[in-house]
Amino acid sequence: MEISRRTLVSAFPAAAAVFAGAGPASAGAAAGPGAAAGASPGAHDRLIGNTVAMFAGTAESNARPEVRAKLAAIDAAARSHLTAMDEAGSGELFRGLPLGTSDGNLNSTFRYLWEIALATRVTGGPASDLQGSAAVQQRVLDGLVRVHDTYYGDQSQGYYGNWFHWEIGISSHVSRTLALLADAVAEYDPGLVPLYIASMDAYLRNGKDGDVDLDSRFHTGANLADITTNRMLQGALLGDDARIGKAVADQRTVYATVDPYRPRHGVTDGFYADGSFIQHDSVAYTGSYGTSLLSRVVQTLKVLDGTGHLPDDGLAAVVRTWVADGFAPLIFEGWMMEVVRGRAVSRTTSGYAAVATVVEAVADLSAHTTGADATALRGYVKFLHETSRVAVDPTGFVSPVSIARYADILADASAPPADLNPAARNVAFNAMDRTVHRRPGFAFALARSSDRISKYEYMNGENLMPWFQGDGAHYLYLSGEDQTRVFGVDYYTAVSPYRLAGVTAPAEARRTIPELYGGLWYDNPEHGFTSSSESQNTYVYFPRGTNTFSGGAALGAYGAAGLVQGDDAAWAAHQDGLLPGDFVAYRNARATKSWFMLDEEIVVLAADVGDAAGRAVTTTLDTRIADPSEAVHLTGRLRDGTRWSGTGAAPPAWLRYAAPGRGTAIGYVFLDGPEPAVALGTVTRSRRTVRLTNPDMAVTKQVFSLGVEQAAGAAPVAMAYALVPGASERQLGGYAEGPLSVLANSARLQAVKHSGLRLVAANSFTSGTHRAERLWIDGRASVIWQEADDGTAEIAVSDPTMVRDTVSVTVRGRAREALAADEGVRVRRVPGGTRIDVTTRRAHGRSFTARLR
Structure with a gap:
């Protein structure tokens, strides 16, 4: 049957009983384990006011010239959405977003309503007829009613597609919209708030009784922070202290350092003692879900300020530790390293954009700390501003207030620019199978995997060819380069997935998930494979390895890491007959590898490199990309001192790759092993090759590849070489006499x-x-x-x-x-x-x- 706005409330009698009372004294507000006894008078209004100020800015912040571009973007987005609303066809609220079968379109519809509402709450700044417009706010509220009545309120028809949209995305947009328009809603229809909150509770199907379930695998890390932030805001709208207190208590669990041997609620998502961050139980994810978590918890500090709901027990200090030990090592000259971005590496949004999220959070966090901590955070913000090769665009910040604070920090002479990293640093993120090695002039990032940590992440048509990204793939970042030209989505587009830098891969043609199964996942409900099932996670989305040896030691600023390359979990399960016959799994090549990270060089050893199945194997020592018009110089010497002139019978002693236009170079010293094959050619591919929803835009790059080729059936080999960032020819020639x-x-x-x-x-x-x-x-x-x-x-x-x-x-x-x-x-x-x-x-x-x- 069709469930109307009114009948839905009656379908949730417990919720309706709470909604019947308004304000702080409503039923249940002062009782229960989540109640916040210290909530201050007017706490609910303060919480909503803080939220409005965070998203729409204040008269003071919006008067700043630095904020004008952000306000213009807010206004332009709202006007575009209003035009789309005017031009909507049947079954649409906005043109181009047909509703009824697409959860993505429904989520976008709610986002558009939120962005229109936001423009009406901006105060100060350039004049706009949208500011305070009751007529526009009426259109938003009419839209909320229509969408709820027709496409959202019917629980029997909803919840198709991606769980995230139903439990987090839509709830975020709706909760914020209702907060922005709280006064208008009270006049329009006071029942709209309890109606929507009842629906949002009902859609929290991975929770318990319409609330967070800390034992749920869906309610962890960044996802838990999103859900609980929404519920804090909903509690303020209802005047329900118990709801707010419970949400705060639930969110506080994400601040706890994960103990993998004694996990709370069985959760292994979150920050570890070594600075690692994991999401999805096994994915190294500091640079995507981690940035979302950082942003959300800092926003929580801002939203709860002055409400009495925020305990003063050092939460800001915990987040400061995340920044120094979890994020800072992974940021090089304003770029977030690929090794912690999961499937986001295939998106057109760059590593610079990921760091902009960190910059806003750190700027805001500095206002919640004092003394040396505050100075260090402000200094780090200035350091990122000065060293980033692509300027941070504050227009992308969430809050106009943050833009003003960022400008103040840059102008603050009392906090000089200072990195949170020492000049020389080696960080063994062994809890997430990652290693980062930093020296003035370069940073080296290594991605490993094991039976604990996933080899890669594929999901929803993103990162289509990820197969070897956790098999010792490395990324060597050189100072002064715009990393969008050498890494990011164009690196994965132009470089063969079998020839990522550092990878040993068999010669075979693998197919993507959409190619294999005709959809975004392997659909086989009879055998437990649905879009978000544990089987899908284990064998399709983020399979772990079968190897146990992956890790290493750090001594001061020096490091050693090792990996015994293994198959992924799907291959092992398939061989054991645990997967359906039509499930496709791939076998890996074999290699035992070490990386010894020193001052001038990274020494790489590989042994037992080959393939038990007899396939040809390629071990890629390094791969670099450059724009087609860039000059790339390759030079080298043989062991007898004569100049290298190309691949031949005699192995070179060293080679040097130089990009004079950038002023950067990398040397390769060959200590032992077969002669490497050198290739330099031009490749053109579409960015859609790596992500289905990327623009079908052709990318042309020069691709330099240095590798060892083994023929089918060849015996295993060993090799030893050193990567020498910034090396001169003279320096490379000196390795003949040592010191390695x-x-x-x-x-x-x-x-x-x-x-x-x-x-x-x-x-x-x-x-x-x-x-x-x-x-x-x-x-x-x-x-x-x-x-x-x-x-x-x-x-x-x-x-x-x-x-x-x-x-x-x-x-x-x-x-x-x-x-x-x-x-x-x-x-x-x-x-x-x-x-x-x-x-x-x-x-x-x-x-x-x-x-x-």
Whole structure:
């Protein structure tokens, strides 16, 4: 039957009982575990007023010249939507958005209504006949009624397509619209608020009894922050303190550092002790869902300000830690690194746009902190402004008030520009299988995967060819470059998915999900595959690997990382007969790899590289793209000192890729292994190749590729090489005399020595004892050892498998004693040397260090 506005309220008697009373004294407002006893008088009006000010600005902020472009954009969007409303056809509220079967169109319809309402609440700034227009507000409210009566209120007809639209997207637009027009709604129809909130509760189908369920896999991380922010606003509209208090309490769970061994409510989404951020249970996602979470929780601080609903217990300090340890390492000259953007890497919105969201949040966060923290945050905002190769566009900020605050920070001489990163930094984000290595002039980002962390994320026609993005793909960012020209969507468009930098891939033609199944997912309800099912997540959207070894150690600003490449979960399940016969799964190639990250170079070792199925295999040492008109210079020398003239019989000692127009270069030093194949050609592809909804725009790029090719049926090989960012030809020629040496390169042990740094680093991949010069390593481990001129030495040890209780390393030679050691590290003398025993149980890949003499 058709459910009308009035009959829907009666269908939710418990909700209707609450809605029957208005204001703070309404039924249930002062009771229940979520009630906020400290709510201040007028808290509901304050919360709504804060929300209006955040989105529409204030008279003071809107008078600022820096805010004019934002206000103009708000006004222009509303006028465009009003025109679309005037031109709507049958079954539409806005032209081009037919309703009834498309959840995306329904979501967009509510968004348009919200954006029209926003323009009517702007005060100050350039004059506009939309500001305060009762007639336009009436049109918005009429639209809300019509859409609810016809396309939204009927629960038996709704909830098709993407759950996100029904539980988060639509509720966000509606809640904000009702808040913006709260006074107009009271005159228009006081029953509209309870009507819509009853519907929004009913559509919260992954929750419990129309509320958040902290045990639901859908109510975690950024998604939970979105839902709870909506419910805070709804509570203010209802005058319901209990609803607000419960939403605040629920959202506070996202601030807690995730303990993977004792997860609260079974949730592994959120920030970890090492700065990692995970969403969807296994996706490294700081640069997309993480930015959304950061934005939302800072908005919560702003919305709850002065209401008495925000406990003063250091939440802002927690978020400040996220910024310093979770976000800052992943931002290079204003660009968010690809390794933490999930499927968003295929979108045309750039890494600079992702960082703009961070900039707004950090600017606002600085107003909720004091002293040195506030100064550091303001200084970081200025640092990002000065170092970004594409200027931050404040027009994209959510709030006009934030734009004014951003301008004030840039003009504030008391907070000089300062990075939150030290100049040299190595960050082992082992909880999300990522590593970042930073030095003045460059940053290196590495994407790994395991049975804990997904190889990639595909979803909804986005990131169509992601298969190898978690198999050691690396991104080398050089200072001074506009990263949109060398990475971003055009990198994935122009570069073959089988030849991403750092990847070992079999030679085969894989097909995308739409090509395989004729839709955006594998649809097989009989076997548990629906759009948002756990099976879809596990085997289609973000499959994990089957390998356990993925991780590494960090010693100060130096790092070691290792990976035993494995198949994804779908292949393993298919081989075990756990998936339907028409499900397509792909087998991976094999490789054991290490990355040793030093001052001038990143040394890469690969062993047992090949394919058990006998396919040809390509290992791509590096891939770079450049615009067609750019000059690209390739030079090199053979081992006998003669100039390299192209691929031939003699392996080169080194090669150099230079883009003189950018003033950047990368050197490649070949320490061991087969001769690399060098290719430089021009490629033209459509951006729609990687995402179905991208514009069908052709991208033409020069693609430089450096790799090792293995023929079908060839025996496994090993190789060792170094990436040297910014290297000159003279510098590359100097590697013939050192300082790098390969101590071991097999599937058992990979180790290098840098004589200039007096450093040895090793990854051991099997049980038994492994020898790397003076280091005798017991079983699987990652170890870095460095000696100082004063006779002291430091060691870092980690368990990349995350399953060992202890890891032991014996340093042969003169016995040493501990000057300092992390908790869990025991140093003792043994015959012939010094033994270091590290308790790694439940350390989740953390590095343990000790200083010896």
